[in-house]
Amino acid sequence: MFNQLGVIGCGLMGGSFALALKKAGLVKRVVGYSKSPSTTEMAKRLGVIDVAAESALLAVSGSDIVLLAVPVSATESTLKAIRHMVNPNVLVMDVGSTKGDVVSAAKRALGKHIDAFVPAHPITGKESGGVQNADATLYADCQVILTPLPQTNASLVQRATDVWSALGARVLKMTPENHDAAFAAVSHLPHLLAFAYFQSVAAQPAGRDYLSLAGPGFRDFTRIAASEPSVWRDILMANKAEVLIQSQRFRQALDAIEALLKDDDASGLEARIRLISEARAQWQLPAPRQPK
Amino acid sequence: MFNQLGVIGCGLMGGSFALALKKAGLVKRVVGYSKSPSTTEMAKRLGVIDVAAESALLAVSGSDIVLLAVPVSATESTLKAIRHMVNPNVLVMDVGSTKGDVVSAAKRALGKHIDAFVPAHPITGKESGGVQNADATLYADCQVILTPLPQTNASLVQRATDVWSALGARVLKMTPENHDAAFAAVSHLPHLLAFAYFQSVAAQPAGRDYLSLAGPGFRDFTRIAASEPSVWRDILMANKAEVLIQSQRFRQALDAIEALLKDDDASGLEARIRLISEARAQWQLPAPRQPK
Numbered sequence: 001m002f003n004q005l006g007v008i009g010c011g012l013m014g015g016s017f018a019l020a021l022k023k024a025g026l027v028k029r030v031v032g033y034s035k036s037p038s039t040t041e042m043a044k045r046l047g048v049i050d051v052a053a054e055s056a057l058l059a060v061s062g063s064d065i066v067l068l069a070v071p072v073s074a075t076e077s078t079l080k081a082i083r084h085m086v087n088p089n090v091l092v093m094d095v096g097s098t099k100g101d102v103v104s105a106a107k108r109a110l111g112k113h114i115d116a117f118v119p120a121h122p123i124t125g126k127e128s129g130g131v132q133n134a135d136a137t138l139y140a141d142c143q144v145i146l147t148p149l150p151q152t153n154a155s156l157v158q159r160a161t162d163v164w165s166a167l168g169a170r171v172l173k174m175t176p177e178n179h180d181a182a183f184a185a186v187s188h189l190p191h192l193l194a195f196a197y198f199q200s201v202a203a204q205p206a207g208r209d210y211l212s213l214a215g216p217g218f219r220d221f222t223r224i225a226a227s228e229p230s231v232w233r234d235i236l237m238a239n240k241a242e243v244l245i246q247s248q249r250f251r252q253a254l255d256a257i258e259a260l261l262k263d264d265d266a267s268g269l270e271a272r273i274r275l276i277s278e279a280r281a282q283w284q285l286p287a288p289r290q291p292k
Numbered sequence: 293m294f295n296q297l298g299v300i301g302c303g304l305m306g307g308s309f310a311l312a313l314k315k316a317g318l319v320k321r322v323v324g325y326s327k328s329p330s331t332t333e334m335a336k337r338l339g340v341i342d343v344a345a346e347s348a349l350l351a352v353s354g355s356d357i358v359l360l361a362v363p364v365s366a367t368e369s370t371l372k373a374i375r376h377m378v379n380p381n382v383l384v385m386d387v388g389s390t391k392g393d394v395v396s397a398a399k400r401a402l403g404k405h406i407d408a409f410v411p412a413h414p415i416t417g418k419e420s421g422g423v424q425n426a427d428a429t430l431y432a433d434c435q436v437i438l439t440p441l442p443q444t445n446a447s448l449v450q451r452a453t454d455v456w457s458a459l460g461a462r463v464l465k466m467t468p469e470n471h472d473a474a475f476a477a478v479s480h481l482p483h484l485l486a487f488a489y490f491q492s493v494a495a496q497p498a499g500r501d502y503l504s505l506a507g508p509g510f511r512d513f514t515r516i517a518a519s520e521p522s523v524w525r526d527i528l529m530a531n532k533a534e535v536l537i538q539s540q541r542f543r544q545a546l547d548a549i550e551a552l553l554k555d556d557d558a559s560g561l562e563a564r565i566r567l568i569s570e571a572r573a574q575w576q577l578p579a580p581r582q583p584k
Contacts, residue, residue, distance in 0.1 A: 123507040127573075143505065172505075185493050186506040190513040192549060193489060195568050200538070200545035201477050202571050211575055213435065213464075214478040215415040219577055220512040221482040226572040233562035240553050246492070247550065251543075253492035257484060258539065261532050270525035276487050279494050280518040281419075283503055285511055 001025075002163075006063035007032040008056045008078055010043035012126060013095045014069030015134025018048050020167045021065075023136040033059035035070075043131045056081045065091045065163070072096040072105075073234045079109035079117070086113050088153045093120040093160055097183065097231070099147040099176035101238035115153045118160040121145045121179065122169065129228050140168035143286055147176040170286065184242035189250060191232055192243060194225040293317075294455075298355035299324040300348045300370055302335035304418060305387045306361030307426030310340050312459045313357075315428040325351035327362075335423045348373045357383045357455070364388040364397075365526045371401035371409070378405050380445045385412040385452055389475065389523070391439045391468035393530035407445045410452040413437045413471065414461065415479075421520050432460035435578055439468040462578065476534035481542060483524055484535060486517040 005021055007014040010032045021027040032049030033056050034040045040052045053059035060066050060082045070078050075094060079086070086092055096102045099119050106117050124142035126133055144164040148157045161171045174182075201207055236243055260269040297313055299306040302324045313319040324341030325348050326332040332344040345351035352358050352374045362370050367386060371378070378384055388394045391411050398409050416434035418425055436456040440449045453463045466474075493499055528535055552561040 123505070125509075143507070145505070182498070182502045182505050185496070185499075185502045186510050190489065190510060193485060193546070194513060195565055196546035196549050197482065197485060197542055198572050199549075199564075199568050200542040202568075203545070204477070204541060206474070207477075210474045210477045212578060213415070213437070213474050214575075214577075215435070216577065217417075217516045218478050218482060220515050221486060222572055222575075223512050224509045226569050227565075229562050229566040229569050232565050233558055236553055236561065237556070237558055244550065244553070247546070249496060250489055250492040253495070254485070254488035254539070257488050257491075258536065261528055261536070264529070266525055266529055269528065270521050272491075273487055273519075273524050274521040276491050276494075277518050277521050280490050280514055283506075283514075285506075285508065286504060 002027045002065045004028065004063040004065075005030045006053070006059040006061075006066040007043075007049060007069065008034075008059055008066065008082070009069035009074075010034040010039055010049060010131050011069060012129040012131070012133050012135075012138070013122070014067055015043055015046075015048040015131040016136065016138035017067050017069065017095075017167075018043075019134055019136035020139050021163075024166055026163065026166060027065070031059045031063060035074075039131060043134075046131060046134070048131055048134050057085065060085045060090070060092075063090060066093070068092070068094040068096075070094075071230055071234050072098055072102055072238055075102050076105035076109050079106055083110055083113065086110055086116050088116045088156060090116065091118065091156050091159050091163070092116060093118045095120060095122055097121060097187070097235045098238040099145075099179045103147065103149065103176045114149065115151045116156060118152060118156050119147045119176065120160060120164070121147070121183075122164070127223065127226055129231075137168075139164065142169050144169040144171050145179055146171060146173045147179050148173065149176075180239050181242050184239050184246045188235055188239055188243045189246040191224050191227060192236060192247065193250070194222055195232075198222050198225040294319045294357045296320065296355040296357075297322045298345070298351040298353075298358040299335075299341060299361065300326075300351055300358065300374070301361035301366075302326045302331055302341060302423050303361060304421040304423070304425050304427075304430070305414070306359055307335055307338075307340040307423040308428065308430035309359050309361065309387075309459075310335075311426055311428035312431050313455075316458055318455065318458060319357070323351045323355060327366075331423060335426075338423060338426070340423055340426050349377065352377045352382070352384075355382060358385070360384070360386040360388075362386075363522055363526050364390055364394055364530055367394050368397035368401050371398055375402055375405065378402055378408050380408045380448060382408065383410065383448050383451050383455070384408060385410045387412060387414055389413060389479070389527050390530040391437075391471045395439065395441065395468045406441065407443045408448060410444060410448050411439045411468065412452060412456070413439070413475075414456070419515065419518055421523075429460075431456065434461050436461040436463050437471055438463060438465045439471050440465065441468075472531050473534050476531050476538045480527055480531055480535045481538040483516050483519060484528060484539065485542070486514050487524075490514050490517040
């Protein structure tokens with residue numbers, strides 16, 4: 001049980017965390033701050049936060065748990081703004097989709113107080129962001145990756161694990177480097193491909209007609225192409241090296257399948273697709289946690 | 293109202309058409325044939341067809357409407373097997389996802405009786421095929437593309453339009469060439485990309501770990517990678533030229549976005565993603581038809 005949650009960035013992720021903690025009875029009071037005063041006001045009006053703070057530092061003041069839910073490019077400036085209140089009595093976490101850059105930013109902003117920061121990445125989201133879409137169940141049944149450093153305070157890592165678990169999430173730990181390599185493969189590259197694919201169809205002369213013929217397969221394949229531009233600018237920039245490595249692997253796989261096509265190797269093509277199709281049919285989203 | 297439907301290929305598409313026609317009260321009797329006797333038997337046992345025929349020709353005998361729902365590569369041999377019963381008193385359609393190759397096969401198989409064949413492509417499907425997944429509502433609210441030739445019998449085209457409309461589908465007409473160019477863009481290329489992407493992730497050394505971390509975005513992006521191998525072998529082979537043209541366009545779009553990344557052009561990248569994201573957010577599946 002926490003006394004006060006400070007949310008910095010009252011959007012979908014921060015707002016949902018506030019609602020989830022309240023619903024679970026894990027916090028007495030929520031103080032929120034967003035860069036845009038109208039967002040903070042809306043969060044208060046919607047009951048997502050109890051008190052609107054006028055700065056990030058004021059949102060942290062008196063809080064024993066703090067969630068940074070800002071674009072990853074704003075991590076360093078936000079941590080700098082609150083660094084005088086970062087200490088092992090306060091659990092400070094982020095929700096960024098990249099971790100190497102967040103850890104670097106935290107080292108620059110916090111210096112030796114980096115031990116009080118627990119980097120976190122909940123694997124969840126919605127197509128539509130904003131506090132108006134905040135949802136107390138957003139974190140139920142999702143995975144949350146924590147990427148603590150060797151120097152991270154172990155009891156804070158345990159508290160982070162406990163709070164995410166209490167919201168229904170499954171918690172995994174890995175290094176920032178392994179995290180970024182994995183998510184370049186399973187999340188960042190698919191976004192890049194979906195952006196490029198949608199543009200390649202839409203920008204051609206008959207693009208408008210073609211789009212009017214598209215069906216459910218197209219809908220699902222391109223759903224992530226509607227993702228938030230500033231968020232994905234940051235993610236792709238921050239994880240550029242790993243994303244480009246994964247793109248290279250993808251291009252090799254595409255070349256190999258196209259070579260079968262060009263060679264009219266129908267049985268080779270079918271065998272290749274069969275392996276892929278069976279593997280994908282077996283794959284499933286990580287199972288929900290067992291009820292306690 | 294038809295007296296008898298002959299279904300050749302009692303799988304998901306053929307079986308669903310039979311169920312839909314029955315449910316709409318548009319047919320008195322359904323005779324079915326599949327290459328595999330066990331499939332035909334199962335279709336009969338499930339009540340999808342009334343009579344199991346022992347050949348494609350016997351399924352057509354006495355039918356005034358015939359649906360070919362076989363892999364596109366089997367179109368020519370199937371039409372050859374039934375050609376003696378193809379005439380303007382019988383509405384014969386297929387459901388193939390490519391049309392140029394189907395029309396060529398029909399010309400070879402039917403000669404001057406090509407006028408009695410109405411090529412059709414319903415834009416619908418399910419991840420799981422087979423007659424056990426046949427569904428009377430599969431064609432409700434989908435689009436159906438007809439690609440008649442100049443010589444196609446006009447009253448058969450009208451009857452085809454009427455029957456699909458009666459099942460709740462919206463009917464469009466276009467040339468086989470335009471059809472294949474459009475569906476290379478909005479359907480065939482995304483399948484190729486999803487196959488290549490899934491393989492590139494699964495085949496790398498840490499692939500198994502990576503797949504265990506994937507979330508809902510990955511699930512939707514790769515859903516079509518689980519598609520039926522023999523169907524997609526045929527489609528990609530049959531529409532190879534158009535698919536490779538679309539792949540080339542896609543690679544150019546991917547190169548352009550990666551160039552922004554490599555140049556650290558964050559604002560250029562954000563602007564590009566914003567255009568795409570807004571266009572995709574505005575796109576929607578063709579609206580359901582107005583109720584009559």
